[in-house]
Amino acid sequence: MRVSFRLNGSWVSVDVEPGEILLDTLRLRLGIRSVKRGCERGECGVCTVLLNGEPVVSCLLLTAQVDSMEVTTVEGLGSDPLFKDLAEEFARRFSIQCGYCTPAILLTTYAYIRKVYEGKRKASVEEIVKAIEGNLCRCGTYPRVVRAVVNTLSRLTTAP
Ligand code: FES
Ligand code: FES
Structure with a gap:
């Protein structure tokens, strides 16, 4: 078909x-x-x-x-400014270890950030944790992923 x-x-x-x-x-x-x-x-x-x-x-x-x-x-998403910003933040925070799970986690967090930003609402750590709960990472980078999301969002919301 x-x-x-x-x-x-x-x-x-x-x-x-x-x-x-x-x-x-x-x-x-x-x-x-x-x-x-x-x-x-x-x-x-x-x-x-x-x-x-x-x-x-x-x-x-x-x-x-x-x-x-x-x-x-x-x-x-290579030319999407929000995605580039997030990916750079991941690199800065060492939120990537194996690389195998990274594209999926980037997509999940990108979709979450877009939704929060476009909805002009506040995020919370609990909500970020919930958003990424379907993406398993055996090396436990979750705190760094959460930090990368928080930092990306705060740059967006404080941007002129
Ligand atoms: S390969 Fe699809 S959820 Fe694991
Ligand atoms: S960074 Fe890929 S499983 Fe942890």
């Missing part, structure tokens, strides 16, 4: 098997390698993508389900 969706700002049409998961379509057919394979059970979060701006695990999503929708991975 043929499925068409927007991937990182451009429309793609791809032939897939009826039961094919988005993770496989992205990695094996479309060459998107930032989306990682982990548990394939929706538990680790390394396969996270943004679907219409919301973080979702691509191992539990059939590609057919994203027809006509917008899928974003880190490959599509």
Whole structure:
């Protein structure tokens, strides 16, 4: 079956098997390698993508389900100023260790920051922790991830 969706700002049409998961379509057919394979059970979060701006695990999503929708991975955010700022903050805070989980955590935190910023509301540490709870990190970088989110948000809200 043929499925068409927007991937990182451009429309793609791809032939897939009826039961094919988005993770496989992205990695094996479309060459998107930032989306990682982990548990394939929706538990680790390394396969996270943004679907219409919301973080979702691509191992539990059939590609057919994203027809006509917008899928974003880190490959599509390189020129987004907010994403660049967040990624730099991650680097400054050493919020990255293995690198394997990093694209997914960046996407999740980017989506969260966008939502807070566009909603013109306040974030809380508890809320940030909740936002990233679906992204497992075995090396325990969570406090640094939270700090990177707080710092990025505070720069946004104090920016002239
Ligand atoms: S590979 Fe999708 S949640 Fe683990
Ligand atoms: S930094 Fe990737 S699992 Fe911890």
